[in-house]
Amino acid sequence: MRRKTNIPERKATAGELMIEVKNLSKSFNSRRIIEDISFKVHAGETLGIIGPSGCGKSTILKLLCGLLKPDSGEVIVHSKELGLVFQGSALLNSLTVRENLALALRARKLKRAEEEKIIVEKLKLVGLSDYIYSFPAQLSGGQQKRTSFARAVTNDPKIILYDEPTTGLDPVMSTVIEDYMIDMAKQFIPASIVVTHQFSTWRRTTDRIILLHAGHIQWEGSADEALTSENPYMKQFAHATREGPMLSNGIEV
Amino acid sequence: MTFSSTSKSLAKISLSPLAFVEKQFGQGVELIGQCILLFFQTLYYIIKGEIDWHETFRQSYMIGVKSFVVVSVTALFVGFAMSLQIARELVLFGGDTAIGGVVSLALIREIGPITAGVIVAGRVGSAIAAELTTMMITEQIDALKVMRIDPVQFLVVPRYLAGLMMMPVLSIYAMFIGLLAGIMIAHSAANVPPATFLDSVKQTILDRDFTVHFEKSLLNATIVIIFSCAIGLHTRGGAEDVGLATTRTIVWTMTVIFIVNYIVTSLTYAPR
Ligand SMILES: Nc1ncnc2c1ncn2[C@@H]1O[C@H](COP(=O)(O)OP(=O)(O)OP(=O)(O)O)[C@@H](O)[C@H]1O
Ligand SMILES: [Mg+2]
Numbered sequence: 327m328r329r330k331t332n333i334p335e336r337k338a339t340a341g342e343l344m345i346e347v348k349n350l351s352k353s354f355n356s357r358r359i360i361e362d363i364s365f366k367v368h369a370g371e372t373l374g375i376i377g378p379s380g381c382g383k384s385t386i387l388k389l390l391c392g393l394l395k396p397d398s399g400e401v402i403v404h405s406k407e408l409g410l411v412f413q414g415s416a417l418l419n420s421l422t423v424r425e426n427l428a429l430a431l432r433a434r435k436l437k438r439a440e441e442e443k444i445i446v447e448k449l450k451l452v453g454l455s456d457y458i459y460s461f462p463a464q465l466s467g468g469q470q471k472r473t474s475f476a477r478a479v480t481n482d483p484k485i486i487l488y489d490e491p492t493t494g495l496d497p498v499m500s501t502v503i504e505d506y507m508i509d510m511a512k513q514f515i516p517a518s519i520v521v522t523h524q525f526s527t528w529r530r531t532t533d534r535i536i537l538l539h540a541g542h543i544q545w546e547g548s549a550d551e552a553l554t555s556e557n558p559y560m561k562q563f564a565h566a567t568r569e570g571p572m573l574s575n576g577i578e579v
Numbered sequence: 580m581t582f583s584s585t586s587k588s589l590a591k592i593s594l595s596p597l598a599f600v601e602k603q604f605g606q607g608v609e610l611i612g613q614c615i616l617l618f619f620q621t622l623y624y625i626i627k628g629e630i631d632w633h634e635t636f637r638q639s640y641m642i643g644v645k646s647f648v649v650v651s652v653t654a655l656f657v658g659f660a661m662s663l664q665i666a667r668e669l670v671l672f673g674g675d676t677a678i679g680g681v682v683s684l685a686l687i688r689e690i691g692p693i694t695a696g697v698i699v700a701g702r703v704g705s706a707i708a709a710e711l712t713t714m715m716i717t718e719q720i721d722a723l724k725v726m727r728i729d730p731v732q733f734l735v736v737p738r739y740l741a742g743l744m745m746m747p748v749l750s751i752y753a754m755f756i757g758l759l760a761g762i763m764i765a766h767s768a769a770n771v772p773p774a775t776f777l778d779s780v781k782q783t784i785l786d787r788d789f790t791v792h793f794e795k796s797l798l799n800a801t802i803v804i805i806f807s808c809a810i811g812l813h814t815r816g817g818a819e820d821v822g823l824a825t826t827r828t829i830v831w832t833m834t835v836i837f838i839v840n841y842i843v844t845s846l847t848y849a850p851r
Contacts, residue, residue, distance in 0.1 A: 393721050410725045416718040420710075430726050477722075 342369040343404060344485055344517035345390065350399035352385055359385055361541035362399070369484070370515040372507070374522065374532030374549070376563065378572055381538045383521040384413055387487045390519070405485050409478035413489040413521075415470040417462040423449070423473050424458045430480040448476040451506055453499075468495045475503060479510060486510065488520045492527045500526065507531045528552075537563060539572060610831065613809040618801070620731045621739050634737040635744075642703045642738075643745035647752070650698050654753035657694055658760025661685060666769040675769050679776035680783030682761035683754075687788045688848070691754035693840055695746060696799030700832040704807040707738060708828035711811025712821045720812065735808045739801070746800035747793055754792070791847050798843065799836050806832045 345367040352360040359382040367373045375383050388394040389401055391410050409430075417426050427445045436444075449455050452472035462470055471494060478486060491507065492500040504527055511518055511531075522528050528535055529549050537545040537552075537560050544559035545552070552564050562570025624630070665681050711734065714720050720730050758780070765771040807828045814824045 388721070391725050393724060406727075408725065410722075412718050412722060414718055416722040418714075418719050418722070419717075429723070429728060433727055 344369050345404070345519070346400070346402040347386075347390070348400040348402075350386075350389065350401060351397045352382070352389060352394065353397055358541050360389075363538075363541075363543055364399075365536060365543070365546075367517040367519060369517050370511065371534070372511055372518040372520060372532045374520050374528040374535035375538060376522065376528055376535055377538035378563075379523075382541065383538060384489055386538075387489055387519065387521060390487060403485060405483070407481055407483040408485045408487070409481065409483035410487045411471075411475050411478045411489055411491050413493075415462070415467075415474040417470055417473055417477070419462050422459050422461055423454065423465075426462070426473060427477050427480045430477055434481075444480060448480050449473075452476045453502070468499060471495060472499070472503070475506075482514050484514070484516050486516050486518045488518065488522070490522055490524075491520065492522065492524050500524065504530045610806075610809065610813075613813055614805050617731065617735065617809045617812070618805050621735050621805070624729075624732045624736045625740065629732055629736070630740065631733070631737050634733075635740045638737045638741035639745050641706075642699065642741050643748060646695075646699055646702050646745075646749055649702060650695055650749050650753050651756055653698055654691075654694050654756035655760050657690055658682075658686070658757030659764055661690065661757070662761040662764035663768060666765055666771075670769050675771050676775055677779055677783075678765045678769060678771055679761065679779030682765075683758060683780040683784055684788070686754045686757040686761070687784060687792050689840070689844065690757055692750045692792055692795035692799055693836065694753045694757075695749040695796065696803065696836045696840070697833055699742070699746060699749065699799070700803045700836060701829055703742075704803040704828045704832045705825045707804065707807040708811045708814075708824045709821050711808060712814040712824040715812065715814055716817060716820065730812060735804070735812075738808060739804045742800035742804040743797060746803075747796040750792060750796035750799075787847070791843060795840055795843055798839055802835050802839060803832050806835065 343366060345365075347363060347365050350360055350363045351358070363386070365373065375386060377383055385394065387410060389396055390403060391408055392401075392403075417423075418429070421429070424445055427448060428441055431441050431444065446455065446458070449458055452475055454469060454472055454476065457465060457469065457473075462473070465473065471491070475488075475491060478488075488507065492503050495503060507518070507520070508531055510516060518531075520527065520531055532549055534546065534548055535552055536543045537557075539559055545555060545557045547555065547560075552560055555561060555564065558571050562572050662678070662682050665685070666675075666678050669675060669678050669681065711720075714734075723730050723733055762773045762776050765776045766773060810824050810828050810831070814820050
């Protein structure tokens with residue numbers, strides 16, 4: 327059975343500038359977390375942000391979607407349709423999976439059948455069709471993550487921000503999600519930012535990565551370059567060694 | 580000089596009493612500001628008619644139906660105690676036939692609204708504060724904002740409307756349960772037949788008393804819902820803050836309910 331939908335074409339044009347971050351700084355309780363960071367992301371491009379725990383990766387994503395205000399600097403986001411996959415899923419506990427996805431469609435005021443179709447389609451992508459009427463508390467951590475993922479892309483946003491999208495998933499489901507991220511990037515050409523610790527995820531999904539440490543961008547380049555880089559920070563991170571400049575900062579050895 | 584060094588070391592251990600009061604006062608002023616702002620934001624959505632009725636009825640059930648049992652028990656025993664005291668004194672002066680009037684006046688003007696208000700503050704206000712604080716901490720509120728849904732419209736408006744609808748019902752109900760208790764006490768302790776009791780009620784209560792009752796219950800609903808939502812939506816931190824937010828809500832809502840109810844009473848009934 328085929329039905330026509332009147333969903334507008336939502337593709338961005340490849341190469342169009344979507345995210346611009348200029349000299350961004352942010353402190354919490356007078357502790358500098360982000361210091362004078364600048365980068366750009368274009369449509370169709372996936373930027374990876376990597377760095378040690380607590381270096382401010384999630385903070386950057388929150389600054390990008392307006393949940394936090396920068397102390398100084400500028401964040402320019404050239405689209406109102408923006409999806410964020412939260413690190414902790416952030417599903418509404420009192421709502422079912424279906425209702426959680428419907429939230430993202432609320433502003434579009436669709437007919438119920440139309441809404442249903444989009445929701446079912448998105449849930450199928452993450453393999454959760456059978457859980458449409460489950461509550462978040464009835465799902466495993468990985469299933470919650472996938473639901474959160476489906477919710478973030480329900481609206482086919484032009485900008486997608488992923489905070490640890492594959493952490494806590496089994497290797498097979500990680501690959502499925504990575505494939506889907508790659509698919510999304512090809513199909514809808516959104517500008518994406520992926521924050522991740524998972525090697526396979528930044529290897530497979532990103533076009534370019536930045537390595538964040540002590541508030542600054544310490545290294546920038548492609549995933550392939552990252553593996554052979556002689557930059558002391560990138561080298562230490564890529565090879566997961568204790569020897570290097572990263573441990574001296576705040577973490578007791 | 581020993582004095583100053585002692586006070587210095589004390590200051591290190593804890594805040595000085597003055598600084599403590601200052602901090603508490605500052606936080607109180609901040610909370611009241613947040614409540615006023617939240618109240619007008621809520622009103623804005625209600626006036627614009629952007630109301631999720633489905634959620635409003637769900638909340639009405641949570642607030643109203645689930646408070647019924649507690650209100651019943653509380654009102655019954657407050658009614659017993661109060662009627663007993665009133666009956667005892669009036670019998671001494673030979674005013675047996677006036678028991679119904681005095682009991683009902685106390686119930687409709689003061690006890691009904693305040694009993695319902697305090698019970699809803701304890702049962703519903705604390706639950707709302709805990710729920711919203713948890714939603715803040717687990718980034719559910721952030722998720723709403725990213726999807727361009729205003730938490731005030733989505734969470735506060737239905738709760739507020741549900742409170743406005745259910746609080747008068749609970750207040751009136753508390754009043755009737757209290758009256759029932761009064762009838763029982765008057766009959767058993769002072770030998771006043773129910774018919775005499777009710778006669779006295781009819782002769783004493785004025786329309787104005789119902790208006791005041793209604794006003795008070797709407798004010799109490801506003802206090803409970805707005806304070807609990809404002810506290811919930813402004814708490815950050817971890818799991819232990821859920822407990823703190825709940826306690827803070829109960830302390831604030833009950834205190835403000837008692838103060839505001841007295842203000843209404845004094846504006847309406849003070850002898851001129
Ligand atoms: N709302 C806040 N208030 C105070 N401090 C905060 C707040 N949010 C984050 N921080 C602090 O800012 C720092 C960066 O936090 P952030 O969550 O961005 O780290 P991250 O790079 O995402 O780490 P992880 O890889 O562990 O998720 C941390 O030290 C954190 O304690
Ligand atoms: Mg993080």
